[in-house]
Amino acid sequence: MPRTPRTTTHAARTAKPASSSGSRRGLTKPSAGRSQAAPATGRNVGFWQKAFGGFTAWTVRTKFWKRLALGIIAVILLAVGSMYGVAQWYIHEHAGEPTTVGVTFIPDYARYYGLDARQTYTAILEDLNVKQVRLTSYWDSMEPEQGTFNFSELDWEMQMAQDHGVKVSLSLGLRQPRWPECHMPGWASKMQGENAASEQWKPALMDFITQVVNRYKNSPALDSYQLENEYFLKAFGQCTDFNRQRLVDEFNLVKSLDPDHTLVVSMSNNAIGTPVGDPKPDEYAISIYKRVWDKTITKRYFEYPIPAWYYAFRAGFVELTTGRNSFIHELQAEAWTPDPFGGTLTTPLAEQDKSMNPTILTNRIKYGEATGMKTLDLWGVEWWYWRKVKFNDPGLWDAARAGIAASQQANLELLQKKQP
Numbered sequence: 212m213p214r215t216p217r218t219t220t221h222a223a224r225t226a227k228p229a230s231s232s233g234s235r236r237g238l239t240k241p242s243a244g245r246s247q248a249a250p251a252t253g254r255n256v257g258f259w260q261k262a263f264g265g266f267t268a269w270t271v272r273t274k275f276w277k278r279l280a281l282g283i284i285a286v287i288l289l290a291v292g293s294m295y296g297v298a299q300w301y302i303h304e305h306a307g308e309p310t311t312v313g314v315t316f317i318p319d320y321a322r323y324y325g326l327d328a329r330q331t332y333t334a335i336l337e338d339l340n341v342k343q344v345r346l347t348s349y350w351d352s353m354e355p356e357q358g359t360f361n362f363s364e365l366d367w368e369m370q371m372a373q374d375h376g377v378k379v380s381l382s383l384g385l386r387q388p389r390w391p392e393c394h395m396p397g398w399a400s401k402m403q404g405e406n407a408a409s410e411q412w413k414p415a416l417m418d419f420i421t422q423v424v425n426r427y428k429n430s431p432a433l434d435s436y437q438l439e440n441e442y443f444l445k446a447f448g449q450c451t452d453f454n455r456q457r458l459v460d461e462f463n464l465v466k467s468l469d470p471d472h473t474l475v476v477s478m479s480n481n482a483i484g485t486p487v488g489d490p491k492p493d494e495y496a497i498s499i500y501k502r503v504w505d506k507t508i509t510k511r512y513f514e515y516p517i518p519a520w521y522y523a524f525r526a527g528f529v530e531l532t533t534g535r536n537s538f539i540h541e542l543q544a545e546a547w548t549p550d551p552f553g554g555t556l557t558t559p560l561a562e563q564d565k566s567m568n569p570t571i572l573t574n575r576i577k578y579g580e581a582t583g584m585k586t587l588d589l590w591g592v593e594w595w596y597w598r599k600v601k602f603n604d605p606g607l608w609d610a611a612r613a614g615i616a617a618s619q620q621a622n623l624e625l626l627q628k629k630q631p
Contacts, residue, residue, distance in 0.1 A: 298520040301527030302583035309622040313343030314592040324597035336375045345380045351396040378434035392448025428469040435473035443479035462490035496540035503547045519581035538586035542579045545591025569610035576614035
């Protein structure tokens with residue numbers, strides 16, 4: 212039965228309630244001055260009450276909140292579905308390409324563990340049998356005094372790579388892998404002084420980059436350069452200069468010196484974002500860290516619940532919007548231990564294993580392969596070797612070797628399928 216609307220007569224709307232002698236609060240009759248302001252206030256309050264009441268009634272009548280919730284859910288599902296579609300496109304687009312599992316090697320980090328850097332590097336090439344390695348050119352190590360260069364260690368590493376048929380991706384610039392990230396020599400720091408905006412040191416950096424590129428651009432082992440490491444990342448490292456123009460100038464310099472080799476720039480966030488602005492490199496690099504120590508909220512290990520296809524989406528989106536491919540230049544394969552222990556060197560092995568152990572490492576390589584990106588540089592090879600030689604614990608080393616061998620075998624089978 213339809214509802215009969217209630218009506219109110221003019222008399223009822225305008226009738227005044229009977230007044231008592233004073234209010235319940237014991238107030239006397241308002242003064243004439245106050246009685247004039249009261250109706251205006253009453254009208255304002257009444258308007259907003261009616262407006263809110265009307266909106267509430269409308270939302271109930273139209274099921275507004277339910278519709279809004281359903282709309283939000285639909286938008287989320289559409290977004291996730293689109294992302295998943297881009298991810299599957301990227302994986303399919305590159306399915307017929309071989310996968311290279313390499314490592315990053317830093318001699319200073321090997322020495323941090325008390326290892327012989329040359330022995331460690333030799334084991335990487337001959338025992339792990341990697342076919343790609345990322346090497347560094349630390350400014351503070353190779354130009355300890357302005358104009359005095361020492362490339363002897365990197366010369367040896369490049370020659371060893373050439374002798375073993377290993378491709379090298381050479382890191383360039385001020386910011387390179389491992390703490391403190393920005394490896395500025397003391398004499399250049401004095402140029403900068405306390406003024407972070409000072410640019411007196413920048414021509415010296417450009418000269419150092421020129422020296423490095425000209426020295427190695429004709430090496431048969433050189434495959435690519437990686438310019439600056441996660442340049443815009445401000446949350447980690449002892450770096451003060453994030454000026455985009457410096458990155459652009461370095462990029463243009465390297466391209467002018469060596470236009471033939473691939474020049475890579477890495478993204479500055481592990482999980483979100485896409486590259487915008489200049490420079491436009493030949494390829495982009497992505498870092499993936501999955502299991503970390505949460506020192507702020509839970510005070511326990513935390514694994515990012517990010518599926519591998521999400522990184523395929525990131526790579527696919529970059530390729531669709533820029534025409535550039537992406538790869539993983541740091542795939543976490545090293546323990547991320549609680550801060551109170553002071554790093555892996557002083558953290559008990561059992562505690563390290565909570566963050567990274569042979570099983571996790573094996574699964575991490577599979578995770579990297581599931582992203583569809585075809586180059587995976589594992590992070591932490593010096594740590595594996597330290598566990599192997601100092602504690603007679605080869606589990607991590609063996610797991611990495613098995614994963615690298617499995618990838619190479621898959622590449623061989625892929626090549627055989629392509630042959631007529």
